[in-house]
Amino acid sequence: MRAMKKCEIILKAANEVFLESGYEKSTVKDIAMQAGVGKGTIYEYFSSKEELFTQMMQSVASYVFNDIKEIIFHADSIEELLEGFSKKCILLIDEHADKLQVLTQDLEHISKDLQKWLMNEEIKLHVALTSKLKQFISSKQMKNVQPESAAWTILNMVRLAVHLKLIINEKRTEDFLREQIHILLYGMK
Amino acid sequence: MRAMKKCEIILKAANEVFLESGYEKSTVKDIAMQAGVGKGTIYEYFSSKEELFTQMMQSVASYVFNDIKEIIFHADSIEELLEGFSKKCILLIDEHADKLQVLTQDLEHISKDLQKWLMNEEIKLHVALTSKLKQFISSKQMKNVQPESAAWTILNMVRLAVHLKLIINEKRTEDFLREQIHILLYGMK
Amino acid sequence: MRAMKKCEIILKAANEVFLESGYEKSTVKDIAMQAGVGKGTIYEYFSSKEELFTQMMQSVASYVFNDIKEIIFHADSIEELLEGFSKKCILLIDEHADKLQVLTQDLEHISKDLQKWLMNEEIKLHVALTSKLKQFISSKQMKNVQPESAAWTILNMVRLAVHLKLIINEKRTEDFLREQIHILLYGMK
Amino acid sequence: MRAMKKCEIILKAANEVFLESGYEKSTVKDIAMQAGVGKGTIYEYFSSKEELFTQMMQSVASYVFNDIKEIIFHADSIEELLEGFSKKCILLIDEHADKLQVLTQDLEHISKDLQKWLMNEEIKLHVALTSKLKQFISSKQMKNVQPESAAWTILNMVRLAVHLKLIINEKRTEDFLREQIHILLYGMK
DNA sequence: TATGAATGAGCATTCATTCAT
DNA sequence: TATGAATGAATGCTCATTCAT
Numbered sequence: 136m137r138a139m140k141k142c143e144i145i146l147k148a149a150n151e152v153f154l155e156s157g158y159e160k161s162t163v164k165d166i167a168m169q170a171g172v173g174k175g176t177i178y179e180y181f182s183s184k185e186e187l188f189t190q191m192m193q194s195v196a197s198y199v200f201n202d203i204k205e206i207i208f209h210a211d212s213i214e215e216l217l218e219g220f221s222k223k224c225i226l227l228i229d230e231h232a233d234k235l236q237v238l239t240q241d242l243e244h245i246s247k248d249l250q251k252w253l254m255n256e257e258i259k260l261h262v263a264l265t266s267k268l269k270q271f272i273s274s275k276q277m278k279n280v281q282p283e284s285a286a287w288t289i290l291n292m293v294r295l296a297v298h299l300k301l302i303i304n305e306k307r308t309e310d311f312l313r314e315q316i317h318i319l320l321y322g323m324k
Numbered sequence: 325m326r327a328m329k330k331c332e333i334i335l336k337a338a339n340e341v342f343l344e345s346g347y348e349k350s351t352v353k354d355i356a357m358q359a360g361v362g363k364g365t366i367y368e369y370f371s372s373k374e375e376l377f378t379q380m381m382q383s384v385a386s387y388v389f390n391d392i393k394e395i396i397f398h399a400d401s402i403e404e405l406l407e408g409f410s411k412k413c414i415l416l417i418d419e420h421a422d423k424l425q426v427l428t429q430d431l432e433h434i435s436k437d438l439q440k441w442l443m444n445e446e447i448k449l450h451v452a453l454t455s456k457l458k459q460f461i462s463s464k465q466m467k468n469v470q471p472e473s474a475a476w477t478i479l480n481m482v483r484l485a486v487h488l489k490l491i492i493n494e495k496r497t498e499d500f501l502r503e504q505i506h507i508l509l510y511g512m513k
Numbered sequence: 514m515r516a517m518k519k520c521e522i523i524l525k526a527a528n529e530v531f532l533e534s535g536y537e538k539s540t541v542k543d544i545a546m547q548a549g550v551g552k553g554t555i556y557e558y559f560s561s562k563e564e565l566f567t568q569m570m571q572s573v574a575s576y577v578f579n580d581i582k583e584i585i586f587h588a589d590s591i592e593e594l595l596e597g598f599s600k601k602c603i604l605l606i607d608e609h610a611d612k613l614q615v616l617t618q619d620l621e622h623i624s625k626d627l628q629k630w631l632m633n634e635e636i637k638l639h640v641a642l643t644s645k646l647k648q649f650i651s652s653k654q655m656k657n658v659q660p661e662s663a664a665w666t667i668l669n670m671v672r673l674a675v676h677l678k679l680i681i682n683e684k685r686t687e688d689f690l691r692e693q694i695h696i697l698l699y700g701m702k
Numbered sequence: 703m704r705a706m707k708k709c710e711i712i713l714k715a716a717n718e719v720f721l722e723s724g725y726e727k728s729t730v731k732d733i734a735m736q737a738g739v740g741k742g743t744i745y746e747y748f749s750s751k752e753e754l755f756t757q758m759m760q761s762v763a764s765y766v767f768n769d770i771k772e773i774i775f776h777a778d779s780i781e782e783l784l785e786g787f788s789k790k791c792i793l794l795i796d797e798h799a800d801k802l803q804v805l806t807q808d809l810e811h812i813s814k815d816l817q818k819w820l821m822n823e824e825i826k827l828h829v830a831l832t833s834k835l836k837q838f839i840s841s842k843q844m845k846n847v848q849p850e851s852a853a854w855t856i857l858n859m860v861r862l863a864v865h866l867k868l869i870i871n872e873k874r875t876e877d878f879l880r881e882q883i884h885i886l887l888y889g890m891k
Numbered sequence: 892t893a894t895g896a897a898t899g900a901g902c903a904t905t906c907a908t909t910c911a912t
Numbered sequence: 913t914a915t916g917a918a919t920g921a922a923t924g925c926t927c928a929t930t931c932a933t
Contacts, residue, residue: 159348173915240429243346284503295480314473322511362898537726551894618807621724662881669862692851700889740919
C-alpha cells in the first residue's frame with residue numbers, strides 16, 4: 136500500500152471520529168490522535184474544525200452520489216432501476232448505518248458552499264433520473280406519469296429506508312421497499 | 325391577548341430559539357432573553373436545558389401527530405386520505421417550516437423517554453393507517469397491496485414534502501405531491 | 514409546650530441544617546423549608562446567611578461553654594475537675610458528634626465579632642481554670658506547676674477527644690483520656 | 703533561581719491561594735492569576751479543582767509528617783523527644799502559620815484516598831511514637847504509663863500549639879509548651 | 892408581617908485555535 | 913513542516929437576596 140498524504144490521513148481520521156460521535160461531541164484532539172498527528176498539524180491543512188467537517192462530508196457524499204448515479208445511468212428498464220435503487224439503499228445502510236445518522240443530523244455545521252453543492256448534486260441526480268424516466272415513457276415502458284414527480288418519489292425511497300432501518304429499527308425494511316416498488320411499478324407502468 | 329403563564333412564555337421562547345439555531349448553538353441565556361426573563365427563572369420551571377428542549381419538542385410533535393391522526397381517522401376513501409394527507413403536509417410546512425428542520429436534526433438531545441414516545445407515536449400512526457388501508461382493501465376500494473408497506477409509503481410523503489420545501493426550496497412541491505398521489509392511486513387501485 | 518417565636522424556629526432549623534451539611538452545602542431554601550417558613554421570612558429576622566450562621570454558632574457555643582464553666586466552678590479537687598472534664602468531653606461528643614465537625618470546620622464563615630467573642634469566651638474559661646488551679650496550688654493539692662500552662666493543657670483535652678473520636682474513630686478514646694488524666698495528675702500533684 | 707515547572711508553579715499558587723482563602727472562597731481563576739497562567743492551563747495538569755486541592759494538601763502534609771517522624775526517630779531520651787517536638791511545633795507554625803488553618807478546616811474537600819492516607823500517616827506516627835515510648839519505659843527512663851495514651855497526649859501538643867498561636871494569638875505559646883513538657887515529664891518519669 | 896417568584900452574579904469546566912520552538 | 917503547551921471565551925447551572933403582593 137502506498138503512503139497516504141498527511142491530508143488524506145487526517146480526512147480519514149475525521150471521517151472515523153465525526154461519523155462515530157457527531158460534530159459537537161468530536162474534538163479536534165480526538166481527530167489528531169486518531170490520525171496520529173499533532174493537533175497543530177490539522178490546522179496546517181484545514182483552517183477550522185468546520186472546514187474539516189465540510190470536506191469530510193463532501194468526500195462521503197461524493198461517494199454516495201456516484202453510486203446512485205451509476206445505477207441510474209446503467210438501468211435499461213424501470214424494473215432494473217427500481218430494484219437496483221432499493222438494493223443500493225439497503226447496502227449503503229448496512230455498510231454505513233452509523234455514519235448516516237450524522238450525515239442527516241449535523242448538516243447545520245457544513246459550509247454554505249457545501250450546502251449548495253449537496254443541493255446541486257441532488258438536483259443533478261433528479262435531472263438524470265427525470266431524463267431516464269422520460270426515455271422509459273417515450274419508449275412506452277412506462278405510463279405517461281409526470282417524470283419529475285416520479286423521480287422525486289424514487290429518490291425519496293432512500294429517506295424511507297434510512298428511517299425504517301435506523302429510527303424504527305424495522306427488520307422487514309427490505310420487504311417493505313420491495314413492496315413499495317411493486318406499487319410504484321403498478322402505478323407507473 | 326390574555327396573560328400567558330411564565331412556563332408557557334419560556335416554552336414559546338425555547339421554541340423560537342431552538343428551532344432557529346438548533347440545540348447546541350442555542351444558549352440558555354438566549355432563551356431567557358427571548359422570553360424576557362432572567363436566566364435563573366428558566367431553572368424554576370425546567371430542570372435543565374435538555375429537559376426544556378425535550379418538552380418543547382414533545383409539544384410540537386404532539387400537535388403534528390394529532391393533525392395527522394385526524395386525517396387518517398376521518399378519511400372515507402383512499403383518494404380523500406391521500407389528498408388530505410398531502411394538503412396537511414403543505415400546511416404544516418408552511419406554518420412550521422423552521423421547526424421541522426430541528427425536529428429531525430437534534431433528536432439526539434431529547435430524553436430516551438421522548439425518543440421512545442416519538443417512535444411509538446409514529447408506529448401508532450402506522451398501525452392506524454395500515455388498519456384503514458385494510459378496510460379499503462376489503463371493501464375493494466384498493467388493490468390487494470401489502471398494507472403495511474403502503475402505509476409507510478404514504479407516511480414517507482411527509483419527509484419528501486419537508487425535503488423539497490425546506491432543503492431543495494422547490495416551489496412546485498404541491499404539484500409534485502399531487503402527482504405522487506396519482507401514481508400511488510394508479511398503483512393501489 | 515409554648516409557642517416558639519419565629520426567630521427561634523428559624524434558629525432551630527438553621528442549627529439542624531447547618532450542623533448536618535456544613536455552611537456551604539446548606540441553602541437558605543433548605544433552612545426555610547426545615548423551619549416551615551418562606552425564604553423571605555428568614556431575611557426579616559436575619560440580614561444574611563452568614564449572620565444566621567453566626568447566631569446559630571453563638572447559641573451552640575454558649576451552651577458548650579456554660580457546661581464547661583459549671584465543671585470548673587464546682588470542682589473541689591483536681592481529680593474531680595479532670596474527671597468531670599473528661600466525662601463531659603465524651604458526653605458532648607456522643608451527643609453532638611456530627612455538629613462538632615461543623616463547629617471546627619466552618620469557623621471562617623462566622624463574623625469577626627463572633628470570632629472575637631469565641632476567643633474571649635475561651636480565654637474566660639482559661640482564666641477561670643487558671644484561677645481554680647491557683648487555689649489548688651495554694652492549698653497544696655497540686656505541685657507548683659505554672660497554672661496558666663496547665664490550664665491550657667487541660668482545655669486542650671477537648672481537642673484530643675474530638676480528634677480521636679471523630680477523625681481517627683478510636684474506640685478506646687475514653688480509656689486514653691482517663692490515662693492522660695493519670696499522667697497529668699502524676700505530673701501535677 | 704532555577705526555572706520551575708508549570709506544574710510546580712501552579713501547585714505553589716494553589717498553595718498560596720487555598721491556604722489564604724480556604725477551598726470554597728478560592729476560585730480557579732484566582733489560582734491561575736496567582737500562578738501567572740491561563741485558567742485552561744491548570745486543567746492541563748490537574749483534572750479538577752478538587753484534585754488540585756488534594757495534591758497541594760498531600761505535599762504540605764508529607765512535609766509536616768516527615769519532619770515529625772525525624773524527631774521521633776532520632777530522639778534518645780524522653781526529654782530530647784519532648785523538646786524536639788515542641789521546638790518543631792513552633793517552627794512549623796511560624797513557617798506555615800496560614801496553611802495550618804486550612805489543613806484542619808477543609809478536610810472535607812480532599813479525596814477519600816487522601817483522607818485515608820492522612821489518617822494512616824497519623825496512625826503511623828502514633829505507632830512509631832508508642833514504640834519509642836515503650837523503649838523508654840523498658841529502659842526505665844519513664845514510668846510505666848500507658849504508652850499509647852501518652853503518645854496521643856504528645857501528638858496532641860501540635861493542636862494546642864496551633865490553637866494558641868493562630869486562634870488565641872498567644873505570644874507566650876513557646877513558654878506554655880515548655881511548661882507542658884515539664885508537667886508531662888513529671889508525670890511520666 | 893409573610894411570602895416565594897424572579898433574578899443575575901459567579902463558578903468550574905471545555906475545547907477550538909494560536910504560536911514559539 | 914510539525915508540534916502540543918498555553919490560552920480564554922463561552923456555557924450550563926446554583927443560590928443568596930430582593931421585592932411586589
